[in-house]
Amino acid sequence: MGEPSSKAGWWAWSTRKKVLIFGTVALVIIALGVGLGVGLGISAKNGGDDDNDNNNEGTGSNTTTPTNTTVRWQPPVGAKWQIILKSEDEPISTSVNAPIYDIDLFDNNKTFISNLQKMDRKVICYFSAGSFENWRDDAGDFNDADKGDDLDGWPGEKWLNVKSTNVRKIMQTRLDIAVEKGCDGVDPDNIDGYDNANGLDLTKAEAIDYVNWLAAQSHSRGLSIGLKNGAGIIDSVIDNMQWCVNEQCAEFDECDTYAPFIEADKPVFHIEYPKGGNTNNDKSVSASQAKSACTANSSGNFSTVIKNMDLDNWVEYCP
Numbered sequence: 001m002g003e004p005s006s007k008a009g010w011w012a013w014s015t016r017k018k019v020l021i022f023g024t025v026a027l028v029i030i031a032l033g034v035g036l037g038v039g040l041g042i043s044a045k046n047g048g049d050d051d052n053d054n055n056n057e058g059t060g061s062n063t064t065t066p067t068n069t070t071v072r073w074q075p076p077v078g079a080k081w082q083i084i085l086k087s088e089d090e091p092i093s094t095s096v097n098a099p100i101y102d103i104d105l106f107d108n109n110k111t112f113i114s115n116l117q118k119m120d121r122k123v124i125c126y127f128s129a130g131s132f133e134n135w136r137d138d139a140g141d142f143n144d145a146d147k148g149d150d151l152d153g154w155p156g157e158k159w160l161n162v163k164s165t166n167v168r169k170i171m172q173t174r175l176d177i178a179v180e181k182g183c184d185g186v187d188p189d190n191i192d193g194y195d196n197a198n199g200l201d202l203t204k205a206e207a208i209d210y211v212n213w214l215a216a217q218s219h220s221r222g223l224s225i226g227l228k229n230g231a232g233i234i235d236s237v238i239d240n241m242q243w244c245v246n247e248q249c250a251e252f253d254e255c256d257t258y259a260p261f262i263e264a265d266k267p268v269f270h271i272e273y274p275k276g277g278n279t280n281n282d283k284s285v286s287a288s289q290a291k292s293a294c295t296a297n298s299s300g301n302f303s304t305v306i307k308n309m310d311l312d313n314w315v316e317y318c319p
């Protein structure tokens, strides 16, 4: 109600005064624009560096949406690696001279990871992105509605609803832990619920969305990422992956499926459990068993390791 009192001020001023104020406002806008431009320029200049910092320093952006898709570490095809996920019974042995170690995110501390890096090794941190594990520190953060059926053969694990905002929030926190611990990359497991009886009607499209989301979240934190199994979604995620980790492609005669990674100059970290199934724990692999994994079609340039099912320190490499 009533006349805007501002009329008295603005409309009463002279044209000259208006031009002056207009000019000042325009100057402020230009100054802000230049400032933003300089900021972006600095980011672009630093965009190509390949150091090992684990934060997006100097950009002033603390948004939760990922904006930085710079990939800091791309391992080469054929790179030798070692994977050790079991460490309760014996400490992780660092004696294998491999430039890449894939180890559990939760079970290893920052000092251990940094010691590996001082030995010139890159560290990939493993966690389950698609299953609930009842023994993890953050197990209580999942809602009942996030959980589906049990994972067949893995006591204490249930498939997760990968669309759940709560699940995604927990995974962001895990990626933050990976950054705090200084991991170079992450190996998020169990993203292929769609290919299993999961009790949540998970679809391939949801897995694609989830894996690409995990990639964006990882990259924005300076972490590299690989696809774990998930043969059915390779085409839709490979551009955002720096490698893949595959189990048993020789045993299941599907190593060709992973060849696109080699063609894209990305390593295939390939694991075979030589006797197959869940019974291989006697640490005796015959030369012919190892050789059949090493000569599987298209696996010529795969990074093959022969392991026990429990992924302990023991490993054998192709001749």
Ligand SMILES: *[C@@H]1O[C@H](CO)[C@@H](O)[C@H](O)[C@H]1NC(C)=O
Residues within 6 Å of the ligand: 043, 046, 047, 048, 049, 056, 057, 059, 067, 068, 069, 070, 072, 222
């Ligand atoms: C993106 O990451 C690169 C590589 O680590 C970093 O140097 C750069 O400052 C980051 N840029 C932005 C906009 O966060």
Ligand SMILES: *[C@@H]1O[C@H](CO)[C@@H](O)[C@H](O)[C@H]1NC(C)=O
Residues within 6 Å of the ligand: 060, 061, 062
């Ligand atoms: C943004 O990040 C900087 C540096 O990491 C931190 O000091 C600051 O508190 C953050 N600001 C917000 C609003 O989170």
Ligand SMILES: *[C@@H]1O[C@H](CO)[C@@H](O)[C@H](O)[C@H]1NC(C)=O
Residues within 6 Å of the ligand: 091, 108, 109, 110, 111, 112
């Ligand atoms: C970190 O891990 C190493 C190797 O497992 C262990 O020897 C060390 O005591 C741990 N340090 C801390 C502070 O927990």
Ligand SMILES: *[C@@H]1O[C@H](CO)[C@@H](O)[C@H](O)[C@H]1NC(C)=O
Residues within 6 Å of the ligand: 256, 259, 297, 298
């Ligand atoms: C081996 O791989 C090639 C290329 O992917 C494929 O065309 C061929 O059928 C494969 N051979 C066998 C025996 O699987």
Ligand SMILES: *[C@@H]1O[C@H](CO)[C@@H](O)[C@H](O)[C@H]1NC(C)=O
Residues within 6 Å of the ligand: 262, 298, 299, 300, 301
């Ligand atoms: C492995 O890599 C070499 C060198 O790039 C290439 O010549 C060869 O064809 C590759 N082998 C397979 C089986 O892809």
